[in-house]
Amino acid sequence: GGGSEPAAGNGGQAEADGEALRIAIVTSPSGVDDGSFNQDNYNGILAFVENHGNATVNAVQETTGDVAAAVQAVADVVADYDVIVTPGFQFADISSIAKDNPEKKFILVDANPTPQDGQELFDNVYAMTFAEEESGFFAGVAAALETKTGKVSVVNGIAFPSNVNYQWGFESGVMYANKHFGTSAQVVELPSYAGTDVTNTNVGGNYVGNFADPATGKVVGNALINEGVDILFVAAGGSGMGVFTAAMEAEGIYVIGCDVDQFDDGVYSGGNVILTSVLKNMSINVERQLNAIVEGSFQGSNELLRANTDSTGFVWGDDRHQLSAETMEKLEEVYELVQAGTIVPSANFNGHSPDNFPGL
Amino acid sequence: MMDRMIIDGLAFALPLFIIAVGGIYSERSGIINLALEGLMGFGAFSGALAVVLVLRSFPGLQPQGIYIAMIFAMVGGALFATIHAALCIYFKANQVISGVVINILSVSLTAFLTRQLNSLIFKAPSDRFQLGVANRITIPGLSEIPVLGAAFRNLYPFQIAIILVAVAAYVLFEKSRYGMRLRACGDNPHAVAAAGVDVERIRFSAVVISGALAGLGGISFAYSISANFSPMIYMGYGYLAIAALIFGNWGMTTTLGAALLFGFARSGGYELARALEMSSTFNDITMTLPYVLTLILLIFFSKTNRVPRSLGEIYDKGKR
Amino acid sequence: MNKKNPLTAFLGNEKWQWLSIPVFAVVLSIVAGSVVMLLMGKNPLAAYVGILQGAGLVPKPNYAGGTGMLTDFTSFLDALAPMIFAALAVTVGFRAGLFNIGIAGQMLLAGFFATLLVGYSDLPWYLAKPLVLIIAVTAGALAAGLVGYLKHRFNISEVVSTIMMNYIIAYVTSYYIKSYFVNPVSRQSEYIQPAASLTLKNLRVGGVRIDVSIGIVLAVAAALLVYYLLYKTRLGFEIKAVGANKQAAEYAGIHIGKTTVTAMMISGGLAGLAGATFYLGHYASMQPGVLAGLGYDAIATSLLGNNHPLGVLLASVLITTLDKGATYMSSKVGVVREISGVITSLILLFSATGTYIRYRVNRQRQEQKEQQEHREPPEEQSASPAPGEVSAQQVEKSREANLKEGGDEA
């Protein structure tokens, strides 16, 4: 499958040889070929390996999805590698391993390391999180510009901060388009699928209530389509596949993918339901950090990555989206504003709301 | 709202039903079939693989994809079921255990093969086979009936296939020579053997049929829920089918009732949640509706339940 | 084939068949697994050694900071405990003729209540830990006891009710976890207090981190206890009788309902302990709505252990080894982790044929024996009086007292 050459065996020797970096990517259940989140990280590593001939990468999978199990999986293999890439919030606790293994480097994606005895930063851990609200914002703008029925929606998994960020970012984007581009899109929410965030505040939106329940995802999708929604922004993990199915089965409905380019998931007999995908650019950031390691410039830190480092964004390739040229133009326009920090879309805990944020 | 409840309820109930019919075949022949979950999954895997392979060479067949998938899902499910049949019938394994083992094997094997095949054959690492969606069919005339007309609207092709297959399965089971012998095997295989009928052959074929039917149900779920095959197909619907057939007292029509109950309780639960405007956190609670309802109904209906008499007994010719 | 076949000789010793036949099944599946591995172009030996290394049973070539073989081994023991409990739960059910498919649900319920009631409290360890055990046993026993009651009172198949309850428990606990004690980062329940944990985590022995599992001690004790209970006590006799023939048990005056519910409660109690050592031991938090796969694997483990408590101990070691060692093996050999799942299922598949192997082997041995006996004519039958003749004399005697002389023709 995803794994390549065995890296174990001749331990310390390889390390002396500066270039022969041994990399492991440890993933939670879905593995490196999930066509999504994990795969994007893996692609970053593969790109690096391509340019550094004798670097090796091994894919290791943890099958339960439990946080303790995730950390255990890292602990099981860490001795055999120089760098461990861990995509996913499940791996926040690797900080304990990092502390014990100062010579190993860790690239943690989508979470900050769990503090150990009050220590929040670790010299050997580069943790990247993304401003999901920015990606959501681009989705919102695109949806508002492209809708025919004037009704758009966002579907999420559970109202954890990352999901609320996507939701509010999306709503911010719709608001922005309505105000600045003369659209009049309405964000449809089903009261019965409203989310309650981690502070127990009702945040509205459409939450499936689960990340691995495509059946309910489809029910939510259908319900929204029934309400007249024609563009759905889907950030709901595995449950999202159900929303895609609902869209494929209906006529003239489009979805906006998230995290990675999901164009291939949208293919069906009638064409493709993916309008576009909004991104967290994990692969380029993973590759950047791997390069930093070989160059010796690696520095542990906890980074919230934004558009200003091209870390959030949307799909550009012409054959990977179905936006009109006009919409693309407007998206590029707002992209620059977001990059510049002029627009700061509302997020779960940044103090702004979708109808009142800087740049609106 | 009623419409949606009927349409969604049916789309869920029918695949569940056909899996349960598979279970009935096996169990009424005397072989406990806890392997339905695994058979369903392996069937779905086979169907999906076939579709992906065919479409690679003949992309023009996209609209026929679902039919290809259904046929191969039945073939795959049937082939995989031979393991259960051989274990239970020729190797005299404990049938409960064999079923559980088949399930474990199915999950790991399909996950493993999906990955291997994707990277080996398609050179595109992935953990799933993309299926595309099924077109939906509305039957003119019948669909105009008020309220109940919904049952004839927005049908998946597999629903119609399931109904056809189920009718055939019913006739074979209840009216044919084979069916009569099969049901007798579940009651007293020694009587069947003494009548000069090969019990082992009957049981083997019954288990194989159960695999085919479970496979058909599995590919239907794959199409209707996520439009792809991935290990996510193992959501316990095979076990639910077992519950339905026991609830249905191992009879076909009663099991259809049980499956419909599950389907409508499920879609009804969604509608109820929507009507009450409860927040999404309560989803978990409304999702329990079919299961709670089943338990309560079982209290009233289980008293008369009659397990096939020889179910689970290892058949030994010389047994006295 | 009919000559002295060493395999028959090895497998034929009935006293050791409980062990020799599963071992044979395991060997077969290791061979089959090797073939798969070779087909994939991987070295099977390295893979199997890798599994043992990962489980801490064989040293790895190198260890990361703060870890050693002991780390892996203690972690293995920690994972072993819930497996033993869960498989024992299945065993007890089987013995009573009940198929407890609800282990996963009972584990979850037990873990949930123990976590909710004790996991977040400030109780000192000497109160918290026993309380966790008590609550877990109670929750598991009550949930399974209900299944037993429904079975007896309403004739509801335990297979159906446990499946239904698995779903209900998973959804309801999921609702509470997500609503009241979820950790927004990990997306599962908040970690429990160390005082409530059944595993003493991150202790250091000579600079090496180890997890000391209290559960494993309890689990081994539980296996011995269950053995004693099932094979050496009155209750065990009753459970067996009910499991083997309900009508006969009832006829013998055994209270079917009480025995059914008791057996189910013991099974559920053990499942509860599996839940405690799983959710408040090996792990320290719960994933909402997820039923532990362990609950199903335990069914197969129980079989591999021949549904015998002591066999279950060995089988649990084997299955846990495969599971624990899989990650390291997959990293070392460079195969997907699922291959270990495939091997596990192969083992189970082959061991499911154990009865058959036993039957064949015994038959063959019997034939060999009888062929030998046949060569020298059977002495025993003519020499010593057969039991029937002895009693015939007794009958003669009693006949004198009870029968009057005469023919039997009408």
Next chain:
Amino acid sequence: MKDAMISIRNVTKRFPGIVANDNISLEIRKGEIFALLGENGAGKSVLMSMIFGLYEPDEGDIWIKGQRVTDYSPRQAARMGVGMVHQHFKLVENYTIAQNIVLGMEPVKKTLGFLPLVNLTESEKEIEALSHRYKLDVNPRARIEQVNVATRQKVEILKMLYREADILIFDEPTAILTPQEIEYLLEIIRELRENGKTIILVSHKLEEIKEVADRCAILNRGRLVDIRDVATTSTREMANLMVGREVMLEVNKPAPAFGEVVLEVENLRVKNQDQVEVVKGVSFQIRGGEIFAIAGVSGNGQAEIAEAITGLKPVTDGTIRLNQVEITHYPVRQRNLEGIAYIPEDRQAYGLILEDPITDNLALKRYFQEPFSTPGGKLRPEAFVSYARRLIDTYDIRSNRGEASITRSLSGGNQQKMIIAREIEQDTPLIIFVQPTRGLDVGAIENTWQQILREREKGKAILLISLELDEIMALADTIGVIYNGEMLEIQPASALTAMEIGAYMMGVKEHE
């Protein structure tokens, strides 16, 4: 030789620990009635099963109609015209009688021009006619689970007749039929012979053999003892050959010495599982030292009376008193302890746990007491073993591996002996015997009868439920006749003749 329908040549069949058939050779001629007798466990059923293809001989071979059979199975046997009525019924319980009879050769009719569907309307008529012809009246549409044991026996016979086999094996077909039914059956057998069929009859009832058979073979412990012409052999000789000693089936019953009333049943009403009242206000008393027999045709509620007294079936009305204590609603265990022993009719379903060893089964009603377990609830395996050894010895229970034998491997007769042994050893004031000698050989019957009488001597109250009038006449002090759930007559045994009882059993009221 040329008219040998079946030829068994040096056949040996072994089971673990036992040689069930030891080098047996015999020939069965066309058109004869050949009887096979022998003690319980002598190997009769095994031999028959080999002729029917259920077992394969370990050594030797079987020739049928001059053809050596290889790769033999019931299917093959059926093709060669061999039919068999099995000792343990092989019936599909949830099928109708007609369905059972046609199973394996179901008539199909093209429906809609192409679908071959099973159609039983014709067969049902045929079967009805067949059953009239042979006076084996059954309703072809009745389900097996709803009919009594005698009817099931008739179905087994009809099954074979329907198949028009020309070699017919009857393995103890008369064990549970009424005298009239037995008469009919023997007539049928004769008629079949007239029609040129070859018949093998396995039976413990020597008079039957004497009445119909031409020749008989006697088996003892798997070996063929002798083959005799029936006409020149007395039943007494047959019994001698079979048991190896003199057997007398006439009992010397000492004069009764009745004690206190032990069991008192008043106005007992019981419903069956379909909520139909099957015992309708029955009252009777049994005194110590008294054998009270309930005579009646099978299915008239006698089994339910026994089950109500032992607590296995709930009582809808009435009272049951044991030694003046009302036990109507006591649980089973408490009744056992108060003093009821019970030999049930269906030993395989109720009396025994077939998969368990003899030890556990013999202690099934005692395991919870000293010395089998400690007051703390720990079992004492030594006690189980020594107790089992004693009973095996005392009651002549024959098995392949002594007390460790799995109960299922015992022959039917020996299983019955186990139950009788266990229950008598309970030493209770009341013992209920239901069909105690069903399927037993003469030697064992004699033995059992003696045991029953010995218990009577000890002052036990004994309830005997039997279909065998002989048995009732031989043993009973008092006889009650049950018909359709009602006790028609209760009289001292001396006041009733077999004819009168027979009449009451058919439902004739009063002295007409």
